[in-house]
Amino acid sequence: MNPAGCLQGPDGKERQRIWSYFSTMDAQRALFTAQQQWLTLELARVVNLANRYKALGGWTPPP
Known part of the structure; x- marks a missing residue:
């Protein structure tokens, strides 16, 4: 390998x-974003469920 070969771009x-590596990283980033969105929705669902339970009289605060 000659020193001039180091200055050339990739073959x-x-x-x-x-390109394959960057595509994989992009797909992983998209998956992570989708997982974050799903967790946000799941948290909202659980909070809404708890609020509904409380609104229907199923929970009283401790004295």
């Missing part, structure tokens, strides 16, 4: 590996 195979 086709290396570009494909880099």
Whole structure:
């Protein structure tokens, strides 16, 4: 390997590996965002369930 080869950009195979890596990272980021949104909705569902239970008289605060 000559020193000039270090200054050249990646070849086709290396570009494909880099592209594949970035695609994987992008998919993982999208999955993480979807999981965060799902957890936010699940928390809202549980809070609403507790509020409904309390509104129907199923909970009284301790003295």
